[in-house]
Amino acid sequence: MSSPKSESPKLNKGQQTKALILETALELFRERGYEQTTMRDIAEKANVALGNTYYYFRSKEHLIQGFYQRTQEELLVASTPILEKERSLKARLLGVMKARFELIEPYHQFAGVLFRTAGDPKSPLNPFSAESLELRKQNTAIFEQVLQGARLRIAIPKDLYAELPNLLWIYQMGVILFWIHDKSPNRIRTHQLIEHTVDITAKLIAIASVPLMKPLIKKTLNLLATFREDLNNLLPSSNPDLELDELDELDELDELDELDELDELGKSLKVTKPLKTE
Amino acid sequence: MSSPKSESPKLNKGQQTKALILETALELFRERGYEQTTMRDIAEKANVALGNTYYYFRSKEHLIQGFYQRTQEELLVASTPILEKERSLKARLLGVMKARFELIEPYHQFAGVLFRTAGDPKSPLNPFSAESLELRKQNTAIFEQVLQGARLRIAIPKDLYAELPNLLWIYQMGVILFWIHDKSPNRIRTHQLIEHTVDITAKLIAIASVPLMKPLIKKTLNLLATFREDLNNLLPSSNPDLELDELDELDELDELDELDELDELGKSLKVTKPLKTE
DNA sequence: AAAATGTTTTGAACGTGTTCAAAATATGTA
DNA sequence: TACATATTTTGAACACGTTCAAAACATTTT
Numbered sequence: 001m002s003s004p005k006s007e008s009p010k011l012n013k014g015q016q017t018k019a020l021i022l023e024t025a026l027e028l029f030r031e032r033g034y035e036q037t038t039m040r041d042i043a044e045k046a047n048v049a050l051g052n053t054y055y056y057f058r059s060k061e062h063l064i065q066g067f068y069q070r071t072q073e074e075l076l077v078a079s080t081p082i083l084e085k086e087r088s089l090k091a092r093l094l095g096v097m098k099a100r101f102e103l104i105e106p107y108h109q110f111a112g113v114l115f116r117t118a119g120d121p122k123s124p125l126n127p128f129s130a131e132s133l134e135l136r137k138q139n140t141a142i143f144e145q146v147l148q149g150a151r152l153r154i155a156i157p158k159d160l161y162a163e164l165p166n167l168l169w170i171y172q173m174g175v176i177l178f179w180i181h182d183k184s185p186n187r188i189r190t191h192q193l194i195e196h197t198v199d200i201t202a203k204l205i206a207i208a209s210v211p212l213m214k215p216l217i218k219k220t221l222n223l224l225a226t227f228r229e230d231l232n233n234l235l236p237s238s239n240p241d242l243e244l245d246e247l248d249e250l251d252e253l254d255e256l257d258e259l260d261e262l263d264e265l266g267k268s269l270k271v272t273k274p275l276k277t278e
Numbered sequence: 279m280s281s282p283k284s285e286s287p288k289l290n291k292g293q294q295t296k297a298l299i300l301e302t303a304l305e306l307f308r309e310r311g312y313e314q315t316t317m318r319d320i321a322e323k324a325n326v327a328l329g330n331t332y333y334y335f336r337s338k339e340h341l342i343q344g345f346y347q348r349t350q351e352e353l354l355v356a357s358t359p360i361l362e363k364e365r366s367l368k369a370r371l372l373g374v375m376k377a378r379f380e381l382i383e384p385y386h387q388f389a390g391v392l393f394r395t396a397g398d399p400k401s402p403l404n405p406f407s408a409e410s411l412e413l414r415k416q417n418t419a420i421f422e423q424v425l426q427g428a429r430l431r432i433a434i435p436k437d438l439y440a441e442l443p444n445l446l447w448i449y450q451m452g453v454i455l456f457w458i459h460d461k462s463p464n465r466i467r468t469h470q471l472i473e474h475t476v477d478i479t480a481k482l483i484a485i486a487s488v489p490l491m492k493p494l495i496k497k498t499l500n501l502l503a504t505f506r507e508d509l510n511n512l513l514p515s516s517n518p519d520l521e522l523d524e525l526d527e528l529d530e531l532d533e534l535d536e537l538d539e540l541d542e543l544g545k546s547l548k549v550t551k552p553l554k555t556e
Numbered sequence: 557a558a559a560a561t562g563t564t565t566t567g568a569a570c571g572t573g574t575t576c577a578a579a580a581t582a583t584g585t586a
Numbered sequence: 587t588a589c590a591t592a593t594t595t596t597g598a599a600c601a602c603g604t605t606c607a608a609a610a611c612a613t614t615t616t
Contacts, residue, residue, distance in 0.1 A: 013563085013564075013611095013612085014563075014564070017564080017565090035400075038601080038602060038603085039602075039603060039604085040601095040602075040603095048565075048566090049565055049566045049567060050566085050567070050603095050604095051565070051566060051567065051568095051604090051605080051606080052564075052565055052566070054603090054604065054605080055563095055564065055565075056564095059603080059604080060602095060603065060604090112398040112399055112400055112401075113398070115398065116394055116398040116401070120390040120391070120393065120394040120458075121390055121458055121459050122313075122390055123390075123394070128459060178505065180398075180399055181399050181406060189504075193501070193505065196497070196501050197501065200494065200497065200498055200501070203494055204494075207494075216478065216481055216482075216485075219474070219478065220478055223471070223474050223475065223478070226467075227456065227471065291581095291582075291593085291594075292593075292594070295594080295595090316571080316572060316573085317572075317573060317574085318571095318572075318573095326595075326596090327595055327596045327597060328573095328574095328596085328597070329574090329575080329576080329595070329596060329597065329598095330594075330595055330596070332573090332574065332575080333593095333594070333595075337573080337574080338572095338573065338574090557616105558615100558616085559614105559615080559616075560613100560614080560615070560616090561612100561613080561614070561615085562611105562612080562613070562614085563610100563611080563612070563613085564609105564610080564611070564612085565608105565609080565610070565611085566607105566608085566609070566610085567606105567607105567608100567609100568605105568606095568607100568608105569604105569605085569606090570603105570604085570605075570606100571602105571603090571604085571605100572601105572602095572603090572604105573600105573601090573602090573603105574599105574600085574601085574602105575598105575599085575600075575601100576597105576598095576599090576600100577596105577597105577598100577599105578595105578596085578597100578598105579594105579595080579596070579597100580593105580594080580595070580596080581592105581593080581594070581595080582591100582592080582593070582594080583590100583591080583592070583593085584589105584590080584591075584592085585588100585589080585590075585591090586587100586588085586589075586590095
């Protein structure tokens with residue numbers, strides 16, 4: 001009675017139970033929501049002891065990471081045909097966004113928790129936490145693909161281009177926040193929101209790519225860079241002044257800088273294409 | 279032994295206990311943080327029965343609303359001298375932002391909860407909830423004041439002006455999110471972030487006020503309007519298509535619209551002041 | 557095969573947020 | 587003052603997330 005059935009029995013027994021528990025949990029979450037599902041419910045339905053669930057998932061919240069993982073993988077699959085077909089940035093972004101929200105739709109009623117812990121530095125679900133780093137990477141990677149295959153009218157400056165996946169990720173989080181609160185039938189509003197904001201986003205990217213937007217963009221990007229460092233490193237205390245010194249160089253403008261930059265913007269735009277009459 | 283001490287004994291007994299409980303709770307929160315403080319701790323220290331705390335505060339989370347209320351009032355006071363003194367938008371915004379974060383600094387260690395529930399539609403702490411509507415109003419009102427007294431070089435279009443307090447409120451929420459995660463000594467990083475983003479924000483407002491940014495701004499504002507309606511009304515289902523129809527009119531541009539708008543932007547900017555040589 | 561070691565599973569017990577019926581107290585009325 | 591009613595306070599009980607020592611089971615070593 002050796003094992004003809006399961007591949008590697010060493011790795012398997014545990015993994016099987018773990019999968020079973022996650023499966024059961026997600027099923028119950030979908031059915032009755034997160035708070036309405038108790039750990040005892042999950043254990044009972046999965047036919048394991050209560051304590052066993054804690055052997056595989058450090059906490060109830062950790063079960064949600066399983067959900068993240070799952071839909072992330074599904075999104076990768078669903079995006080492929082879109083990214084192969086579409087060439088305009090707008091269409092590519094729209095396609096990916098739509099795919100994402102179709103995927104998570106069944107989980108709408110328990111989506112609250114996704115964001116509930118988003119701001120808690122102690123929570124493992126916090127998107128900035130070390131534990132979710134990997135997932136966040138995969139997530140922004142999709143936006144990288146969106147950009148990479150896009151045919152653009154104006155070249156996006158390199159520095160902006162590098163940061164855009166992260167910015168798009170933030171944009172996506174914003175839409176998720178809206179989706180969670182969206183009570184319209186079939187979440188139509190969210191889909192409308194996506195259609196319009198994708199458009200606006202594409203336009204903003206174009207505007208930001210105009211050469212003379214450069215100083216402002218550069219300053220903003222520098223800021224973002226240090227911002228992200230703070231969150232990624234999570235060093236309790238680390239030379240907090242260093243990186244921003246560079247920023248200050250950019251900042252050596254007097255009170256008049258607002259108008260000055262606008263002038264520059266104007267100068268830059270003069271050289272763009274001839275206008276069509278309005 | 280009638281009451282020479284307390285004003286109106288009818289309203290008072292209860293209110294007094296309520297205040298006592300809140301006071302005690304905030305004290306403990308400051309000392310050891312939110313999760314480390316149990317309702318039993320609070321009750322014991324306040325010398326009331328456990329159940330009594332629930333007579334005045336529907337849940338542990340509801341105690342936090344007391345905190346919000348408190349600092350909101352304090353911010354109003356702290357802002358007055360700044361708004362009386364400063365005239366530039368940048369300085370006014372900077373002053374108010376700094377005041378806010380100085381106020382909440384003592385509560386940093388339990389700030390996680392502030393945001394933890396921000397995304398949960400069911401939570402009373404959710405900033406979009408009916409329960410926090412009043413507070414949110416007071417909050418944006420401060421930003422209104424920031425704008426109202428500011429001397430501006432370029433007039434902000436009316437529609438944008440009307441929405442700006444809400445946008446600044448969102449900006450503030452973003453900074454709070456950073457602050458929560460900020461582990462630098464004395465939260466220097468947050469203060470640096472504020473100084474730089476306030477600057478950027480002022481510039482963005484100026485850019486957005488350029489006449490030929492109008493179409494994009496208008497579209498964005500319309501979108502925001504319906505977005506906020508959704509959140510405010512919280513109607514389970516309400517003619518979800520109506521308002522966005524207007525938006526679509528603005529959207530009747532073909533594939534080329536990105537460049538078109540950029541051209542318009544250029545056209546508009548030609549008429550601004552002469553440039554200084556670079 | 558027996559013993560040693562490693563992995564998985566168990567369920568009782570604990571802490572904490574929350575509920576609730578009953579008691580205590582205050583206020584209004586005759 | 588005595589009774590009725592409303593408000594406030596009490597603490598026991600409950601539900602659920604979580605912990606942990608011990609049991610059951612699997613694998614490796616001798």
